[in-house]
Amino acid sequence: MSEVKKITAPMTDEAVRRLKIGDKVGISGVIYSARDAAHKRLVELIEKGEDLPFDLEGSVIYFVGPAPAKPGHAVGSAGPTTSYRMDPYSPALIARGLKGMIGKGGRSEEVKRAMVEHGAVYFAAVGGAGALISKSIKKAEIIAYPELGAEAVRRMEVEDFPAIVAIDAHGGDLYLKGREEYRIGE
Amino acid sequence: MREVNVKDISDAVRDIAIEANCVLGDHEIEYFKKMAEKEESPTGREIFEMMLENARIAREERIPICQDTGMAVVFLEIGQDVHLVGGDLTDAVNDGVRRGYEEGYLRKSILKDSINRVNTGDNTPAFIHVKIVPGEKVKVTVAPKGGGSENMSRFRALKPAEGIEGVKDFVVQAVAEAGGNPCPPVVVGVGLGGPFEKVALRAKEALLIPLGQRNADPFYAAVEEELLERINKTGVGPQGLGGRVTALDVHIVQGPCHIATLPVAVNLNCHATRHGERII
Numbered sequence: 333m334s335e336v337k338k339i340t341a342p343m344t345d346e347a348v349r350r351l352k353i354g355d356k357v358g359i360s361g362v363i364y365s366a367r368d369a370a371h372k373r374l375v376e377l378i379e380k381g382e383d384l385p386f387d388l389e390g391s392v393i394y395f396v397g398p399a400p401a402k403p404g405h406a407v408g409s410a411g412p413t414t415s416y417r418m419d420p421y422s423p424a425l426i427a428r429g430l431k432g433m434i435g436k437g438g439r440s441e442e443v444k445r446a447m448v449e450h451g452a453v454y455f456a457a458v459g460g461a462g463a464l465i466s467k468s469i470k471k472a473e474i475i476a477y478p479e480l481g482a483e484a485v486r487r488m489e490v491e492d493f494p495a496i497v498a499i500d501a502h503g504g505d506l507y508l509k510g511r512e513e514y515r516i517g518e
Numbered sequence: 519m520r521e522v523n524v525k526d527i528s529d530a531v532r533d534i535a536i537e538a539n540c541v542l543g544d545h546e547i548e549y550f551k552k553m554a555e556k557e558e559s560p561t562g563r564e565i566f567e568m569m570l571e572n573a574r575i576a577r578e579e580r581i582p583i584c585q586d587t588g589m590a591v592v593f594l595e596i597g598q599d600v601h602l603v604g605g606d607l608t609d610a611v612n613d614g615v616r617r618g619y620e621e622g623y624l625r626k627s628i629l630k631d632s633i634n635r636v637n638t639g640d641n642t643p644a645f646i647h648v649k650i651v652p653g654e655k656v657k658v659t660v661a662p663k664g665g666g667s668e669n670m671s672r673f674r675a676l677k678p679a680e681g682i683e684g685v686k687d688f689v690v691q692a693v694a695e696a697g698g699n700p701c702p703p704v705v706v707g708v709g710l711g712g713p714f715e716k717v718a719l720r721a722k723e724a725l726l727i728p729l730g731q732r733n734a735d736p737f738y739a740a741v742e743e744e745l746l747e748r749i750n751k752t753g754v755g756p757q758g759l760g761g762r763v764t765a766l767d768v769h770i771v772q773g774p775c776h777i778a779t780l781p782v783a784v785n786l787n788c789h790a791t792r793h794g795e796r797i798i
Binding site: 354356369396397399400401402405408409410411413414416436437438458459460461462463465466467480482494496498506507509510511512513516 | 558559564568571572576579582583584585587626627639665666697698699701752753757758759790
């Protein structure tokens, strides 16, 4: 297993720009969960010029809708959801300070452009490894939209959350590079 | 005529929903390890290790393998000599889903409709497919189906002239375009033939076939093997980050169709190929 880089969330611009695709990271600190319905609401707030439920500056958003926590657990199974559904919303958040996103699957050209322009990084967590990932989430508390259930925005305290840098702030995209490297023919 | 109480069907649905979501079967784990050995990408190998570790934690602690505990897709094969008693069958199945998803700490992911998007709160309704078969038993299969992989489903009405090569190209393209979205390595279900609604159901039924089991028809068995080989040359790899193992297996369910048609449907399952069954 190659070396794991320690990352702290929220992130600074310098920390973001140091990361390159293929880097394995362990993320510690505070991240926020948001998926489809929450993203729609966050961007509506931005359009109306209203305050968001958390400070976007330097923030890391995890695209996740956890399963309910068993008694004694901080959170239930909590792996990433597919990220492209957040593509229509992410550029607006990146332009206002979002520095990191955690999800699974590739991103649009618009998102990648915004990431290069403003300095943001996209981490791939292992989809379908929700039980394993939940171990790195030490605390989870709903801070907005509780009526959305699994889709509510949660403030999560994480320790060594395992992820891979899939798209970096320099235009690198492991989804393209990795596939190219292992493709045979056709 | 044998009487079967729908309460027993309800209990089976509850139990299987929890079990299937938390426990990846021994056969699946072994198959998974075998495929992991074929992976050459270092990142891909690490992902395989994480998936296996995840399956171990989920099984030991009885927490879901994946937070997306899915739509409850329920297949019922009801013997024609069975007389169902004790209430409404659909209500019983939904009650089983309701109890399973609540008592098993499974996520509730079902909305009342696709536009207004209000959660039903208990993961009902189930999506029930009933088949009447000979005999006096009831077979209950629950296949929790995640949204990420479901979104990568594809249908096409091919021209009959496109033949099996058209089918192969379409299936490989569907998996390649899906990339990392459906949580590869995926299981690929291919439906062939039938009217529009039937070809999709065949693709879903294909996902219930055990990993490694080939089509009984040697022609289609060879097509399955060729498709698996071609899909694993796309380079998509575990989680779409590049590698040799993009699919764990490919299953085809074929059947009759109209003289003018060649319908094909592709339904993908993530690497956690979750389903379970019970015979009552």
